[in-house]
Amino acid sequence: MTVKRIVANIAANQVGEGHKFYSELLGLKVVMDHGWIVTFAADRPAPVQVSVASEGGSGTPVPDISIEVDDVDQVHQRAKALGFDITYPLTNEPWGVRRFFVRDPFDKLVNIISHTG
Template identity: 65%
Template sequence: MTVLRIVANIAAPEPGQAAAFYQDLLGLDLVMDHGWILTFAAPGQQTPQLSIASEGGSGTEVPDLSVEVDDVDEVHRRAAAGGYEIVYALTDEPWGVRRFYVRDPLGKVVNILSHGR
């Protein structure tokens, strides 16, 4: 048996409220829309991962979702310009990631990160 995919499911009364955040800010494609569920995806193949945490690192809360991007500084600029709430400032962490937390339109805390610089 091989795990092929892991999908994060976020409960929302109006899933469409998140479309601009996940499509425009993060550049994900809308790959399924049944009205009651929207699924966003990035092109390419990804390794399934699941994190279980007691904290988010550096004393932060555990984020609801983590998204690795190739240019965290650019996403941070776009998030700030878009008026999204930055929950944790852009930071170079001692374990080798540069990241920030942003609140999506559904109230979920999203950890946006890049590895190494």
């Protein structure tokens, strides 16, 4: 048996509210829209991962979702310009990532990261 994909499902009353965050901020494309569910995806496959944590590192809460990007500084600037709530500042962490936390429109805590090493 092989795990082929893991999908994060976010409960929302207004699924369309995700477009600004997941498309405009992160550049994901809508690959399915049935009105009651919208799926955003990247153009290329990503490794399958599940993390289990007691904290988010550096004393932060555990984020609901972690999204790795190629240029965290650019996404951080866009998040500020789009008016999203940045709850943990852009930080170089001692374990080799540069990241920030931001709230999506559904009040989920999203960890946006790039590896530094």
